[in-house]
Amino acid sequence: MRSNRRGMALLAALISVLACAPADEPPPAGQAESANGYTAGAPGIGDPDFPADGNGGYDVAHYGLVVDYAPTTKRLEGVTTIQAAATQNLSSFNLDLSGLDVRGITVDDAPATFTRKGDELTVTPPEPVDKNAGFTVKVTYSGVPKPAKDSSNLGTYGFISTADGAFVTSEPNGSKTWFPNNDHPADKATFDFAITVPAGVTAVANGELTGQPVTAGGKTTYRWSERHPMASYLATATLGKFDLRQGKTPGGIPNFAATDPKFKTSLDKLYTVSGEVTDYWGTVFGPYPFSSTGGVVDDYSAGYALENQTKPIYGGFEPDESIIAHELAHQWFGDSLTISRWKDLWLNEGFATYAEWLWSEHKGKQTAEAIFNDYHKRPATDPMWSYPPGRAKPDDLFNQSVYTRGGMTLHALRKAVGDQTFFQLLKAWTAGHRYGHVTTESFIDLAEQMSGKDLGPLFDAWLYQPRRPA
Incomplete structure (x- = not known):
């Protein structure tokens, strides 16, 4: 949505x-x-x-x-x-x-x-x-x-x-x-x-x-x-x-x-x-x-x-x-791949938001990197940074952080693992869970498996900490 x-x-x-x-x-x-x-x-x-x-x-x-x-x-x-x-x-x-x-x-x-x-x-x-x-x-x-x-x-x-x-x-x-x-x-x-x-x-x-x-x-x-x-x-x-x-x-x-x-x-x-x-x-x-x-x-x-x-x-x-x-x-992220608990809503909205940035990039407009940087310039006092999107709150499910900071998480991941691994990861994620249910933990596990990297600190900073990541 x-x-x-x-x-x-x-x-x-x-x-x-x-x-x-x-x-x-x-x-x-x-x-x-x-x-x-x-x-x-x-x-x-x-x-x-x-x-x-x-x-x-x-x-x-x-x-x-x-x-x-x-x-x-x-x-x-x-x-x-x-x-x-x-x-x-x-x-x-x-x-x-x-x-x-x-x-x-x-x-x-x-x-x-x-x-x-x-x-x-x-x-x-x-x-x-x-x-x-x-x-x-x-x-x-x-x-x-x-x-x-x-x-x-x-x-x-x-x-x-x-x-x-x-x-x-x-x-x-x-x-x-x-x-x-x-x-x-x-x-x-x-x-x-x-x-x-x-x-x-x-x-x-x-x-x-x-x-x-x-x-x-x-x-x-x-x-x-x-x-x-x-x-x-x-x-x-x-x-x-x-x-x-x-x-x-x-x-x-x-x-x-x-x-x-x-x-x-x-x-x-x-x-x-x-x-x-x-x-x-x-x-x-x-x-x-x-x-x-x-x-x-x-x-x-x-x-x-x-x-x-x-x-x-x-x-x-x-x-x-x-x-x-x-x-x-969302037909991929949310509809085919469906969350098991509402707390993982960023798996729907963060992915769909990042898709907007990829579409902009595809159409020769603003790149995902430029959009990411524009958001990251927001001051540390911006409410987005105090809402960790990896744990959507039941009384504030659709907070903008779940969308924007969720999308930023994916771009931070893309920069950390490189384009080739990142886009292979997206296809592996949708293929492996087609018509099924997903959790944040299963996405992190797959990202680490495919990249061969310890991505715990990256996901912790972007998804779970109530502050602006470096």
Whole structure:
């Protein structure tokens, strides 16, 4: 995610939002085991910074989302089918869901009982689920989605209704505002979407259309499929009236661009630049990890962009090349390679920020070295130096240090190991963890292994010390 600096200058009164743990975490210490050896899945996935996010005891493989949304009433009717596997003997388990009324739940087609407490939906299947067994949960629900709000840190995010549809950006934990799920990036899954909207409204989701939209009775249903693993916060169902352009990048990757009519003049630029950037990053970071690329510009004044998988979205502004380069770099760093804990967010934002500098260098503008030096000239009293980006703070996740000082860390590394090793490292990093999860420690280990150098002092100075590195 990246804020639109130009847009934010004009929208200073608006929010300044920018966008993990193994799903098989054991139940919390002290949790009683039932007499038959089955226990309840934990109500959190195990991220100490976000203890209520996600859930323990199972791992999701696939989400099937069926959504019917009426912009006039802002009402959503939904059915979510979740295919998962138990990672412990389960007597019950939790899903994350904010608001919305649950009308019924089945587990393996049998009615299940459930309770609600805050954003926790606790499901008790008719029969306990054995460890390693697969099971299918179907949740039927409805209501008026309400976006998540955290003015001290994250602003407004999730399912945000607009005049003609919805603007859907869920980082870090807003997907629970429109469908029940395991809402933490540590548990990735594939997705299918069937989205029904009034005729004349377009529904844009992740992945690719699986067929032509079908219109009947004044409504149109769009079916999308993302067959590559995806974190829940990257799922989108952005709805509205859009101008579309579809084709392929010069390198042959399917390219889908959509703009609200207010931004119709930016459609060709969005399409062309997204294609050019996607192809170029393929030469720098390794093969593009997904089956399509592109972007969406909606008429919602968010003042930020988010890297929704295969469909980066730009909220209420025409993105320049730098922002497009940032969001598409996230398709590698954040989307394909996903953090296990939010504290390692610099692995997303620092890499995408450095990608902006590499794009500038590629286009013959300011070099990464020059940009690095401009930032390093900031006085020692600049707040950036007091925030070590290697440990993103839960109440200030998207601090500018996570972006800028994170990017500077990569340039310091590049200077320390040389261009040849650095760019080989980037490709090895993305190849070795493709569609998986990553940590800062694993990146440091790989950098030391490939360079043959002790890089501990460098990473300590740039990522963990609350002062300006020399």
